[in-house]
Amino acid sequence: MRIGLVAMSGIRACDAELLRLGLTLPGFVERSKTIASLPSLGLLTLAGMTPSEHECEYFEVEDIRKMDALPNGFDLVAISSFSAQMAEAYELADRYRAAGVPVVLGGLHASALPDEAAGHCDAVVIGEGEAIWLDVLRDAEAGNLKARYEPAGEFNLDDAPMPAFEMLEPSRYNRLTVQASRGCPWHCEFCASSILLTKRYKQKPIDKVLAEIDRIREIWQRPFIEFADDNALVNKRYWKELLEGLKTRKIHWFAETDISVHQDEELLALMRDSGCAQVLIGLESPVEAGLEGLELKTDWKRKRWPQYKQAIKQIQSHGIRVDGCFVLGLDGHTADIFDQVYQFAREAELYDVQITIQTPFPGTPLHRRLKRGNRLLHDGQWQRCTLFDVNYRPQHMTSDELSEGFRRLTVRIYGEEITKWRRENFNRKYLAAAKHAEEDSS
Numbered sequence: 001m002r003i004g005l006v007a008m009s010g011i012r013a014c015d016a017e018l019l020r021l022g023l024t025l026p027g028f029v030e031r032s033k034t035i036a037s038l039p040s041l042g043l044l045t046l047a048g049m050t051p052s053e054h055e056c057e058y059f060e061v062e063d064i065r066k067m068d069a070l071p072n073g074f075d076l077v078a079i080s081s082f083s084a085q086m087a088e089a090y091e092l093a094d095r096y097r098a099a100g101v102p103v104v105l106g107g108l109h110a111s112a113l114p115d116e117a118a119g120h121c122d123a124v125v126i127g128e129g130e131a132i133w134l135d136v137l138r139d140a141e142a143g144n145l146k147a148r149y150e151p152a153g154e155f156n157l158d159d160a161p162m163p164a165f166e167m168l169e170p171s172r173y174n175r176l177t178v179q180a181s182r183g184c185p186w187h188c189e190f191c192a193s194s195i196l197l198t199k200r201y202k203q204k205p206i207d208k209v210l211a212e213i214d215r216i217r218e219i220w221q222r223p224f225i226e227f228a229d230d231n232a233l234v235n236k237r238y239w240k241e242l243l244e245g246l247k248t249r250k251i252h253w254f255a256e257t258d259i260s261v262h263q264d265e266e267l268l269a270l271m272r273d274s275g276c277a278q279v280l281i282g283l284e285s286p287v288e289a290g291l292e293g294l295e296l297k298t299d300w301k302r303k304r305w306p307q308y309k310q311a312i313k314q315i316q317s318h319g320i321r322v323d324g325c326f327v328l329g330l331d332g333h334t335a336d337i338f339d340q341v342y343q344f345a346r347e348a349e350l351y352d353v354q355i356t357i358q359t360p361f362p363g364t365p366l367h368r369r370l371k372r373g374n375r376l377l378h379d380g381q382w383q384r385c386t387l388f389d390v391n392y393r394p395q396h397m398t399s400d401e402l403s404e405g406f407r408r409l410t411v412r413i414y415g416e417e418i419t420k421w422r423r424e425n426f427n428r429k430y431l432a433a434a435k436h437a438e439e440d441s442s
Contacts, residue, residue: 001075001141002055004101005047006092007040008085010062013388018407039168041177041228042107043080046133049161054137058167064088070095076140079121080107083192083361083385090120097122102145104136108196109382112363118147126150127197128182130161157182157204162215170220175254177228178216180209180242184231186258187296188282189369190327192361193230201231203238210245217249224277227255233279234258236267243267246274256280259304262311268318272434278321280354283308286344289332296365309348319434321351321426328409329358329402331395338405342412351426353413356387357406358394 013019039060047056059071070092077096081089086109093103097120106125110117114124123145125132131151139145165176182194183201216223232255233239246253252275259281261267271279284301285291291302304311312322326341345353360367360376362385370376375393378384384391388406390399397405412418 001137002057002073003050003137004071004074004077005040005043005056005058006077006079007043007058007060008062008079008081008089008092009038009040009060010085012084012383012386014384014386015389015403015407018388018410021407021410038175038177038226039173040080041163041179042129043078044163044165044167045161046078046129047164047167049130049133050137051134056164056167058164061088061092064092070099072099074101076102076104076137078104078106078125078136081105081109082107083109083382086382090117093120102140104140104145108192109362111197112192112361114148122147124148128155130159131155154198154200154202157202157208160204160208162208162212165212165216165219168219175224175226176216176220177226178209178212179228180204180232180239181229181234185234186231186298186300187365188284188294188301189296190294190358190360190364190366191230192359192364195230196363201234203235206238206242206245209242210249213246213249213251217251223251225251225253227253229255232257233261233267233271236264240267240270243270243274249275251275252277254278254280256282258282259301259307259311262307262314268315268320271320272318276320278323278351279315280323280325281312282325282327284325284327285330285333285337286326286340287332287337290327290330290337292332294330309344312348312350316349316351316426316430317434319431323352323354324348324350325354325356327356327358328406329390329392329394329397333394334396335401335405338409341409345413345422349422349425349429351422353422355406355409355413357390357402358392359385359387359389360392361385 043058047058050056061067079089079093093105096103103121104123104125105117105121106129110124111126114126117124123136126148128151132149136149181201181203183198184195185201213225254277257279284294288302288305291305293299295301312324315322324345328337341355360370370392377393377399378391390403393399394402
């Protein structure tokens with residue numbers, strides 16, 4: 001069979017004014033381009049485990065309206081999409097099916113709402129695709145696709161296949177993704193990531209992770225790696241061993257992690273020595289009120305709120321940039337939150353800042369709670385699940401106040417002057433000191 005693997009890509013926002021503002025703000029544009037340019041590791045992984053008698057073609061669709069004609073000649077098309085692009089994914093699937101091509105839909109959104117997805121495809125893949133992909137191929141080849149495919153149990157990352165990185169065009173990407181873990185030990189109410197696909201936090205064998213990086217290095221001479229982990233560096237013993245292996249690879253890398261990394265000096269030194277350029281940390285709120293009850297098991301983030309500023313400075317003292325991520329519109333937030341985020345970012349001397357609006361994605365505890373409370377706006381209009389649009393009623397401000405405050409903060413926090421200050425301050429205060437310390441220790 002000839003199989004088309006289609007990723008819906010690009011950044012979405014319904015707020016036209018925010019989009020207009022974003023185009024003029026260097027910090028906002030830089031991060032948006034980075035996120036939009038990441039390839040679909042899930043589809044590349046499925047391609048990597050596809051038997052050689054089949055032929056795979058990977059491509060990305062950023063704007064279906066600009067597609068005059070569909071790439072054709074496929075016997076099967078598999079489409080993966082996030083909620084904000086799901087309407088476009090459905091349109092693409094409908095077009096392929098109208099042309100007589102069977103379509104499989106998968107990913108987080110399809111896994112959360114398989115009945116909805118089933119209206120636009122021949123088969124829905126629910127959960128971890130690696131566990132059932134070979135079954136899908138076997139049934140498709142026999143012309144007998146089932147309506148649903150759902151793994152009977154957890155996929156063991158010991159069996160993780162090598163992603164088909166060779167399918168990518170190097171010039172299109174400024175970084176490539178590798179996954180070392182899946183899931184997260186914490187359970188944040190709003191989280192719509194791989195925690196919805198797996199019930200437990202699990203690690204990929206270190207030799208497999210290093211083999212993937214070596215494969216990338218065969219294709220890209222000096223690659224920048226983004227670890228596609230929801231919460232990397234949690235298992236400190238595992239990561240210390242992995243980072244020792246990375247030290248000899250001469251790469252630079254980025255990861256999303258939690259604030260606990262600041263407590264381990266040995267780990268921070270290994271991160272720096274192995275090429276860690278930056279970490280994104282979900283701080284979520286600069287004030288304690290916004291964090292209460294956010295992590296559903298142990299209130300983990302609220303308990304660590306007093307450490308935030310010192311932790312950021314500790315991490316950055318090793319020459320590792322911190323991108324602090326804030327979620328605006330949490331139930332403890334008032335209209336003061338926009339000034340509070342700006343002030344915190346200045347005082348903590350964050351290298352970078354990422355701001356989003358709380359978004360009730362389907363399948364999350366947040367979506368269920370707000371639906372029970374009759375607080376959802378535009379429920380089912382998944383194109384508004386962008387992280388930049390308001391689709392619920394905040395608790396201590398109006399939805400208009402949240403939208404307008406977010407726009408104002410976007411201008412303030414991503415403006416040229418403040419962005420320049422953050423970068424120069426880090427280079428002068430932290431990066432130079434870290435280089436001196438590294439030279440002294442060698």
